[in-house]
Amino acid sequence: MSTDTAIDEAPLEALPRILADPPWERAAREPKPAKPKEPELRIVAGLEPPSGLAIAWAPGQQEQWAATGVYTWGGENWDERLEQYLADPPSMYAPTAGAMFARGPEEQLRPLVSDWRPRYIGPYHSRTLKPIVARFGLDARDTVLHGVAESVAASGEALLPFLDAQVVALMADWMFRLKTAQKYTRDYFGNHGLATVPFLVPDAVGKSRPARRKATAALVLVAEQHGGDAVVEAARVHGDEAAEIVAEALRAGAPVADVHKKPAEGPSKPPKLPWLRPAKLPRPVLREDGKALPVTATGNLVSLMALSADEDLREVFELCTPGSLAEFSWAIFEAWRKAGEPSRNPWVLSQLGRLGDDETVRRVTPVIRAWPGQAGHAKAVRGLEVLTAIGTDVALIHLNGIARKVKFNGLKAEARLAIDRVAEARGLTTEQLADRLVPDFGLDAEGGMTLDYGPRTFRISFDEQLRPQIADDSGKLRKALPKPGAKDDAELAPAAHQRFGALKKDVRTIAADQIQRLETAMVTGRRWTPEEFQAYFAGHPLIWHIARRLVWLADGRSFRIAEDRTFADVEDAAFTPSPSAEIGIAHPLHLGEELAAWSEVFADYEITQPFPQLGRAVHALTDAERGAGRLARFEGVTVPTGKVLGLTRHGWERGAPQDGGVEHGISLRVAEKRYIVIDLNPGIAVGAIDIFPEQELREVVIATSSYAYGSTVGRTFGELDPVTASEVLAVLTDLTAQ
Structure with a gap:
């Protein structure tokens, strides 16, 4: 959208307060409260937390972690991986080494696991660490701590079973300092409960005020779940005076839920974003009346997004049209890229996943694919999170495309793991997910689309390679869809032309992969139920164009999908697979004497195949x-x-x-x-x-x-x-x- 002043703007008073009067402006108007005098501390010096390392599992937790699925990138060739790892541990990519430690020979790997220091830790690392911790217990502790130092989000959950002074201190620190880690800290102190108290008391009664606040916040959380009296008694292991101080702290302590609550006045000033000029951005448009946000409100929205206030902005996002938010979001991303992609602004990718749409996916995927070659592997992995967050069929198609075909093995591995997570969340295998990742793209029951220009229309269909075929009103094929002309409807024609452009891009993205996927299914002997076959092949508006050009097998008989979507055998007799049939794509070796007859049928009907099937070369071992x-x-x-x-x-x-x-x-x-x-x-x-x-x-x-x-x-x-x-x-x- 243009930022011209002629745009019809919504009045500030009609907008949510957070945009019209942001927190930093309210804070500037209010007098600063007097800084409260720090109370004198009762201190018990010289206390030490318990020594030693331990691991304590919640009921069923170890078994659950041990059963966590791990993608065995490259196959289960453990001897080869172990030899490679021993030759140069840093050279082995994190998911590859992780799969080896999770599923490889335990006796040989146990002496090595504590020294494993994975590089390029991605979002799947927590899933890899879980079976490793379940398997090796305390031997894996140092590896998990290394992962935590690299990424709390990717590794923090794997610390949950460990119980020692360092881990308890980390959890207390995260609870007080990291909002994103609260999900781990609540589980940690909830599971270990009173056993954590002896580790927390030395800091809770010590001289350091920051350490005291963190330990006290953790004790309050334990008390919420196990009772204040029980916490005080557990603290008595350090003496009566320490227990009394803990009791006083519990009586005065704020609920842990308030630890991360923002002050009522909010931030005192907006963040500095020298690379971004809000006045130059396309402004979000309100759903109700089509009016744009004022420039001031747009700037406030950018600042709030940079502060990661998405929850506070939910009302704003719901008031605006998704399309205008997506364009606004993409413009922020483009400005960030032109500024050299400054690393201190991770919110830029987060907001792209929050507000992006299918067009965002089409634009950002080439960037994600290119980043590893520009020393941007970490950004590329976060880009995969953007696609996952957008989560539409088009987004998952592009994510799957990266998992199947990208020249950077590290990014390909992360994409495969991301696809595995999506498939697992839906209770599917990756192959079953791939079946479902083909949208109908708005095609009609005949597998085509009619584009209406007003005085003229065009019919879109597809050939055996899923290339679009364009026919005019007379049925004559055209090389390209014409641009709207002066005689065409001013609204219908541009919309139809734009719709075809998006369709062509989306189908081109998946066409080669879908054809290769079906050829692989023929070679590997994959089978589908009749319901799956109908939904994903015979009845699918797009894939039908490939499926009808192949010979299929069911119940020991071969058949094809006829033009009216019924099934016919080699004699053109009607055929119906049984309800229990397993349906697959026939390899020439399956067809025997019928191969020549099928070749004649396809020649008579002038059916061109998407890949060599009937004419495929057949070889045999001597x-x-x-x-x-x-x-x-x-x-x-x-x-x-x-x-x-x-x-x-x-x-x-x-x-x-x-x-x-x-x-x-x-x-x-x-x-x-x-x-x-x-x-x-x-x-x-x-x-x-x-x-x-x-x-x-x-x-x-x-x-x-x-x-x-x-x-x-x-x-x-x-x-x-x-x-x-x-x-x-x-x-x-x-x-x-x-």
């Missing part, structure tokens, strides 16, 4: 290869390094860097504890792939981990099912083709 653990026909071949890296598009993962930052292998997980591993010579130089432009495939083996050495004994390629074997051979044949 008898010798089925009984061997190596594929000798591909060994000794030299190929360009770029072609090796292209294997990652088929699900292969690069090995861990070894000496000199060189990756000597690449692997594909084909089953539980089964990997196809290619040993490369000289290997891929991390960050400088052009150093070694070619790679010799020294060995191609089947192993129990992605680190082949010592894990190939007794394994043979005959363990692979025919489809998996065919797909592996197809990829390797293409890789080595001259």
